[in-house]
Amino acid sequence: MNDLKLNEYLNAYGKSHSPEPSRALIDNIMAIPREIDQSPGFSWNISDWFLFLVPRLSGLTAVCILGIYMGGAGSSALAEDEIAVINSQTFEIVGAGGVSEGDAEPLLDVEEFIFAEEQVQ
Amino acid sequence: MGTDAITDEDLMLRIGEGDQTAYGILVDRHLSLNLGYATKLLGNEAEAEEVMQEAFVRVWKHANRWDPSRNTRFTTWFYRVVTNLCYDVGRKRKPQEKVEVLERIPSGEASAENVIAVEQRSDQVKKALQELPQRQRMAIMLCYFQGLSNREASEVMEVSLNALESYLVRGRRNLADILRDEKDSLLKEIG
Numbered sequence: 001m002n003d004l005k006l007n008e009y010l011n012a013y014g015k016s017h018s019p020e021p022s023r024a025l026i027d028n029i030m031a032i033p034r035e036i037d038q039s040p041g042f043s044w045n046i047s048d049w050f051l052f053l054v055p056r057l058s059g060l061t062a063v064c065i066l067g068i069y070m071g072g073a074g075s076s077a078l079a080e081d082e083i084a085v086i087n088s089q090t091f092e093i094v095g096a097g098g099v100s101e102g103d104a105e106p107l108l109d110v111e112e113f114i115f116a117e118e119q120v121q
Numbered sequence: 122m123g124t125d126a127i128t129d130e131d132l133m134l135r136i137g138e139g140d141q142t143a144y145g146i147l148v149d150r151h152l153s154l155n156l157g158y159a160t161k162l163l164g165n166e167a168e169a170e171e172v173m174q175e176a177f178v179r180v181w182k183h184a185n186r187w188d189p190s191r192n193t194r195f196t197t198w199f200y201r202v203v204t205n206l207c208y209d210v211g212r213k214r215k216p217q218e219k220v221e222v223l224e225r226i227p228s229g230e231a232s233a234e235n236v237i238a239v240e241q242r243s244d245q246v247k248k249a250l251q252e253l254p255q256r257q258r259m260a261i262m263l264c265y266f267q268g269l270s271n272r273e274a275s276e277v278m279e280v281s282l283n284a285l286e287s288y289l290v291r292g293r294r295n296l297a298d299i300l301r302d303e304k305d306s307l308l309k310e311i312g
Contacts (some may be wrong), residue, residue, distance in 0.1 A: 002297075006293060012246065013243040016243040020153065025174070029148055029152065036178060038184065039185065
C-alpha cells in the first residue's frame with residue numbers, strides 16, 4: 001500500500017471516528033465543580049502548618065519510643081527462650097525411655113554413651 | 122474582549138481560584154477534540170467518555186497547583202493526562218474485551234463495492250490501529266488526527282523529536298502492512 005492510499009484510509013477514519021460529546025457527558029463534566037472540592041493549595045498560614053505537623057510529629061515520636069522499648073526487650077527475650085530450649089532438650093534412646101537435662105551432659109562423652117547402650121542391651 | 126483572547130493557561134489560573142465560568146470555557150475548547158483522541162486511542166467511545174470525565178476532574182482538582190513559571194502549555198499537559206488515563210484503561214481491560222472491539226469489524230460477506238466503501242475503510246484502519254504498538258499508535262493519533270506538529274507531539278509523548286519521527290515512520294509502515302494483508306485476505310474471501 002502506497003503513501004497516497006494510506007492517507008486516504010487515514011482521512012476516512014479521521015472523519016468517521018470523531019464522535020461529538022453527548023449531552024449527558026457535557027452535563028456530567030460541567031457538574032464537576034459543584035460536586036468535587038479543589039485540592040488545597042500551598043498555604044503560608046502558620047496555624048495550617050501547626051495543625052498539619054503536630055499530630056504527625058506526635059505519632060512519629062510515639063512510634064520511635066515504642067520501637068526502642070520493644071526492640072531492646074525483644075532481642076534479649078528471644079535469646080533467653082533459645083537457652084531454655086537447649087537446657088530442656090531430651091534425648092531418646094531406644095528402649096531406655098527419656099534421658100533428660102542432668103543426664104544429657106555425660107552422654108556427650110562417647111565412652112559413656114556406649115556404656116549406656118550396653119546397659120540397655 | 123472575547124473569550125478567545127484568554128489563553129488556556131490563564132483559564133487554568135482562574136480555575137485555580139474556583140472560577141467555574143473559566144472551567145466551562147476550557148471544557149468547551151478541549152472536550153470534543155480530546156474525546157475524539159481518546160476514542161481513537163481506545164477504540165471504544167464509552168471508555169473514552171469515562172476518560173474525559175476523569176481528565177476534567179483532574180483539571181478542576183489540580184488547577185490551583187498550576188504553575189505558570191514552568192511554561193508548560195495546557196494542551197500538552199492535558200494530552201498527557203488523557204493519554205495516561207487511556208493507558209490505565211487499556212491495562213485494566215480483560216483480554217476478551219479487546220477481542221470484542223475487533224469483532225465489530227464487518228466480515229468478508231459484503232459485496233466487492235462495499236469492501237472499498239469509506240465506512241469499511243475506516244473500520245479497517247480502526248482495527249489496524251489497535252494492532253499497532255502503543256507508542257506508534259499514539260504518534261499517528263497526535264500527528265494525523267489531532268493536528269499536532271511533530272515538536273508538540275514529541276512533548277506530549279515526552280520523547281525526542283527524532284524518536285517521534287521514528288515512531289511515525291514505523292507506525293505508517295506497519296499500518297500499511299496490516300491494511301494490505303487485510304485487503305488481500307478480504308479479496309480472497311470474496312473471490
